[in-house]
Amino acid sequence: MKISAINTYSYYKNHGLQNTSQYLMSAPATCLQSDSVSFSGKTKNKSSYFVYDMRELEGLTCACCGIKMLKASDANKFLNNKVYYPVYEGLNKMVENGLINPNRENEPMQKAFSFMYKFSRENQQMTLNEFYTNDYVKHQRKKLTAAENKALDELREKIKLVAHSSGYLITELTKLNPPFQELEQKVYKELYTLAKMRPDEDFNTILNKPEIKKIYLNSLKAKQLRTLNNIQPVIKDLPYKYKKPLEDAIEESKYIFTDEKENTIHKRKRVIETFSTITNRMQDKQKAAEIQEILNTLPNSKNDVDAFMVRVAKKDPNAIMEILISRIRSTNEHVIPHHREDNNGPSNKTNYICLCGKCNSERQRTSYEIFVEHHPEMIANTQRQMDKIIYFINKGILLNHDDYPEAIKQRLNIESGGTTKTRGKIYLDTSALDINQAKVNRKLREEKFSTGKTQRKLIEEFGELYKHSNRKKSKHS
Ligand SMILES: [Zn+2]
Secondary structure, three states: OOOOOOOHHHHHHHHOOOOHHHHHHHOOHHHOOOOOOOOOOOOOOHHHOOEOOHHHOOOOEOOOOOOEOEOHHHHHHHHHHHHOOOHHHHHHHHHHOOOOOOOOOOHHHHHHHHHHHHHHHHOOOOOHHHHHHOHHHHHHHOOOOHHHHHHHHHHHHHHOOOOOOHHHHHHHHHHHOOOOOHHHHHHHHHHHHHHHHOOOOOHHHHHOOHHHHHHHHHHHHHHHHHHHHOOHHHHOOOOHHHHHHHHHHHHHHHHHHHOOOOOOOOHHHHHHHHHHHHHOOOOOHHHHHHHHHHHHOOOOOOOOHHHHHHHHHOOOOOHHHHHHHHHHEEEEEEOOOOOOOOOOOOOOHHHEEEEEHHHHHHHOOOOHHHHHHHOOHHHHHHHHHHHHHHHHHHOOOEOOOOOHHHHHHHHHHHHOOOOOOOOOOOOOOOOOOOHHHHHHHHHHHHHHHHHOOOHHHHHHHOHHHHHHHHHHHHHHO
């Protein structure tokens, strides 16, 4: 048996403590590894001067729907620092909530827990992300067995299941003030009300209270039935051979929504499929489209607050926060899809545009030529995003992206049905890019960063260079 010099679990057993949190609180300080843990001191923060990743640009809008997105790092920070417990407290809570029982775990899990516990005790504010990216931790993990490492990864997911109280989370969410869109704003309002009623309980517990669950569920069912009833007048004059199966489909759908087990998944999808097997056969294509149109208005968790609440209640305790944040965060979208049989797009910035999480999950592998038919706003919004990116390149803020506008322009053109000679549906104007201007501004910013000089002083100093770049620009235009 391979056991570390001092094992908190054997300590627990030897001391016969009854209560697990008592055990955690009383674990000896000597449990800590003798190698001292170093947390690197803060260096001068260059990130406020330069950005290397488009997802980190302030106020970038989604290239598809056009919403203002939450910077990727702000999203991560919120999840890691506010939604998930710090490692040390999280481990204690896990034991308290019975998510883990140190006595009953297998040996690798005991070892992993012990390792994490000892380490996080040194710095009790340490977040999950800080733990897993810490150099010392990474180094120590090399000494653990594969099973122990796997257990350590499982612990990360387990800590994520411990949720803060609704009162705390709503306060933090309010402080973050993310760029919520219509649905998210509605969800936020609901959460605000719930948190006011039960500030000490977590959202998942609240949403699963029978009396609260019933409110959202009944409201959702009412909308579903109303939508189905809207089909009746459309089909009333159809030939019997279509009218009858459609009427049956309405009844069957009502059953699916109201009488089937509540946690059955894909109800909406099944209902739509039930109808399309009939409408696909219909000669009257206009009527068929009309029916499908009505079905598309069936509430789902992406467009309806009640459906959203019902859905997240079934998920993990922190899912509500994870989903809210992930829908508005800035993500990299592969212009040429990553998993396409004949042509895999590369995973680097020459193949990325930024989409909000909601839009990113929608496109899958559809080509933009087809995708923009359903999302015509994407054409203008892609240009809007490009304008902003070019602005940041010209300002000298976004680094290492000088070739980006041209590269992505070509990829978007091809992916939206163009060729090297013809224009696709998304054809960007990148003429505002001014590399000379960018070079000057980068130099100014670099100087400002290293010397702390003001922009005005630097322009005085770099005046000639500055004028030179402006002259060049006017010659071209
Ligand atoms: Zn979007």
